[in-house]
Amino acid sequence: MSHDHDDPHRLPVADRATVRRAVRRLLVDDGRAMCGVLLLTCLAALAGVAAPWYLGRIVTRVENGELTVGQVDVLAAAVLGFALAQLLLTRFARCFSHRFGERALARLREEVVDRTLALPGRYAERVGTGDLVTRSSLDVGTVAATLRNAAPDVFIAAVQVLFVLGAAFLLDPLIGLCALVSLPVVWAVGRWYLRRARDAYLAEGAAYGGVAEALNATAHGARTVEAFGLGARQDLTVDRAIDTAYRAGVRTLFLRTVLFPVTEFAHALPTALVLLVGGLGYLDGAVGLGTVVAGSLYMWQLVDPLDRALNWMEQLQRSGASFARIKGVGLVSEDPPVLDRRPSDDRIEVRGVRYAYPGSPDVLKGIDLVVRPGERLAVVGPSGAGKSTLGRLLSGVDAPDAGHVRVGGVPVADLAAAGGLGDRIVLITQQHHVFMGTLRDNMTMAAPDAGDEEILAALALVEAGWVHDLPGRLDCALGAGGVELDAAQAQQLTLARVHLADPHTLILDEATSLLDPTTARQAERAMAAVRSDRTVVSIAHRLQTAHDADRVAVMESGRIVELGTHDELVAAGGSYAALWRSWNGEG
Numbered sequence: 001m002s003h004d005h006d007d008p009h010r011l012p013v014a015d016r017a018t019v020r021r022a023v024r025r026l027l028v029d030d031g032r033a034m035c036g037v038l039l040l041t042c043l044a045a046l047a048g049v050a051a052p053w054y055l056g057r058i059v060t061r062v063e064n065g066e067l068t069v070g071q072v073d074v075l076a077a078a079v080l081g082f083a084l085a086q087l088l089l090t091r092f093a094r095c096f097s098h099r100f101g102e103r104a105l106a107r108l109r110e111e112v113v114d115r116t117l118a119l120p121g122r123y124a125e126r127v128g129t130g131d132l133v134t135r136s137s138l139d140v141g142t143v144a145a146t147l148r149n150a151a152p153d154v155f156i157a158a159v160q161v162l163f164v165l166g167a168a169f170l171l172d173p174l175i176g177l178c179a180l181v182s183l184p185v186v187w188a189v190g191r192w193y194l195r196r197a198r199d200a201y202l203a204e205g206a207a208y209g210g211v212a213e214a215l216n217a218t219a220h221g222a223r224t225v226e227a228f229g230l231g232a233r234q235d236l237t238v239d240r241a242i243d244t245a246y247r248a249g250v251r252t253l254f255l256r257t258v259l260f261p262v263t264e265f266a267h268a269l270p271t272a273l274v275l276l277v278g279g280l281g282y283l284d285g286a287v288g289l290g291t292v293v294a295g296s297l298y299m300w301q302l303v304d305p306l307d308r309a310l311n312w313m314e315q316l317q318r319s320g321a322s323f324a325r326i327k328g329v330g331l332v333s334e335d336p337p338v339l340d341r342r343p344s345d346d347r348i349e350v351r352g353v354r355y356a357y358p359g360s361p362d363v364l365k366g367i368d369l370v371v372r373p374g375e376r377l378a379v380v381g382p383s384g385a386g387k388s389t390l391g392r393l394l395s396g397v398d399a400p401d402a403g404h405v406r407v408g409g410v411p412v413a414d415l416a417a418a419g420g421l422g423d424r425i426v427l428i429t430q431q432h433h434v435f436m437g438t439l440r441d442n443m444t445m446a447a448p449d450a451g452d453e454e455i456l457a458a459l460a461l462v463e464a465g466w467v468h469d470l471p472g473r474l475d476c477a478l479g480a481g482g483v484e485l486d487a488a489q490a491q492q493l494t495l496a497r498v499h500l501a502d503p504h505t506l507i508l509d510e511a512t513s514l515l516d517p518t519t520a521r522q523a524e525r526a527m528a529a530v531r532s533d534r535t536v537v538s539i540a541h542r543l544q545t546a547h548d549a550d551r552v553a554v555m556e557s558g559r560i561v562e563l564g565t566h567d568e569l570v571a572a573g574g575s576y577a578a579l580w581r582s583w584n585g586e587g
């Protein structure tokens with residue numbers, strides 16, 4: 001299926017066979033338009049080869065003395081007519097193929113979005129979002145450029161070349177053979193160039209960047225350079241950067257000095273051959289003058305499409321790789337687990353849980369914990385103890401390597417993967433995402449059936465009074481291109497959304513620590529409103545949270561070392577008591 005499909009930490013890349021099948025699908029899915037483009041392109045190419053054919057016939061018949069001046073005029077008008085027909089047909093062929101490209105692109109974009117959204121959340125977490133974002137933005141952009149411009153142009157060029165070759169062979173097989181001579185030369189030099197061009201131009205770009213960087217540093221730091229007598233050293237740095245840029249420039253120049261002359265030669269070669277072979281044949285009486293004229297015109301007709309195809313070759317190569325990466329997203333084979341039962345109650349049970357991040361030692365080393373419905377549990381401990389990791393496991397973002405995390409007897413990670421956790425357990429971190437769309441869209445994604453009243457009530461609960469100042473209120477477009485919410489507003493929106501989703505348990509991972517004191521107090525009130533009547537597990541940095549909680553779990557090095565009420569733990573005189581004393585002392 002794919003080269004690295006089996007690596008669970010990387011998104012797969014589709015192999016050649018899959019890419020070929022996908023390209024076929026793109027063509028077949030819009031089959032009628034494709035046939036229309038093909039027909040128009042063939043007609044345009046036919047009109048294109050007809051003009052030299054007629055010119056050849058005019059020459060032959062004039063040579064044989066079969067035509068009057070008036071008849072020549074009529075035939076010349078026909079040649080003009082063919083040229084005009086080719087112009088118009090090519091224009092429509094291009095127009096149709098661009099539209100075809102746009103439609104194919106729209107389907108591809110929709111597919112990328114669907115596939116990305118269908119990825120299991122924890123899979124996306126595991127492979128990282130960077131690769132995913134690159135595939136759905138840069139790679140789709142590269143393929144888009146190809147579908148819009150390169151593919152239609154290369155397609156039309158290929159049809160033109162085929163028709164010209166066909167016409168040349170029909171005219172005279174020997175002339176057809178002359179036309180074929182240029183193809184392997186263009187192909188070979190094109191491959192030679194493309195294999196080297198990418199690296200050479202990347203190196204050139206980087207080297208020019210290096211020169212700018214060195215000059216900038218010298219100019220901006222001129223006083224420092226002068227003060228510390230660093231002139232000679234900076235000179236050397238700039239000299240080296242210029243030297244590297246010079247060598248990179250010479251390298252790309254060398255590539256161009258091979259490519260362009262060889263292709264020019266390859267383009268001129270068939271015409272020269274036709275004139276030579278045709279001339280000799282004419283002298284022998286084996287070939288008519290008209291055939292030689294038409295043949296040499298055909299040879300010139302090959303130049304433009306071959307040049308265009310060569311220009312686009314690199315783009316096609318790059319978009320092939322991008323297409324394989326895009327199609328790779330659809331190859332993720334993690335099917336959501338089939339759940340045969342629903343959680344029997346809201347009790348969360350953690351038993352013998354061990355967990356390690358890929359390539360790292362165990363972060364959780366045997367956790368046992370029961371979160372009772374309705375309780376407030378604070379998890380405290382030094383940095384790196386594994387608190388946030390436990391939060392991720394409690395909210396189903398990840399599954400444990402050993403042991404289990406269950407709610408009402410059902411593994412939470414399975415519930416999350418099957419999309420059935422959102423109304424039971426919700427993790428609130430410091431990242432509050434505002435989705436592009438209206439305020440209403442942002443809210444109803446948590447509760448699709450919620451009416452405007454309910455949405456406004458949820459927003460009022462978190463004191464989001466600013467909603468009433470938004471243009472169009474619930475219909476106001478948020479995110480890029482619309483109204484941008486600040487961090488505090490985004491957090492209120494998240495909390496209101498959580499309230500609408502109505503989960504029985506919240507896992508809070510330091511939700512207020514990034515805000516300034518005033519906003520933090522407001523956020524704390526909003527949080528308190530959303531917290532009420534729910535089970536809350538707080539991953540706490542502030543001991544006040546632990547003090548206010550029903551129970552406190554103290555984590556150290558991946559284990560829960562103390563568990564009890566604040567008073568019990570202070571009385572026990574263990575590490576929590578020490579923490580509390582030092583916090584109070586400092587406070």
Ligand SMILES: Nc1ncnc2c1ncn2[C@@H]1O[C@H](COP(=O)(O)OP(=O)(O)OP(=O)(O)O)[C@@H](O)[C@H]1O
Binds near residue numbers: 358360363386387
């Ligand atoms: N995505 C990750 N990949 C690899 N290691 C990670 C990852 N996230 C956390 N870790 C490591 O796991 C260990 C526990 O991290 P975790 O964030 O769970 O601790 P924490 O107790 O929440 O710490 P803090 O209070 O600093 O947030 C740390 O050693 C951390 O470096």
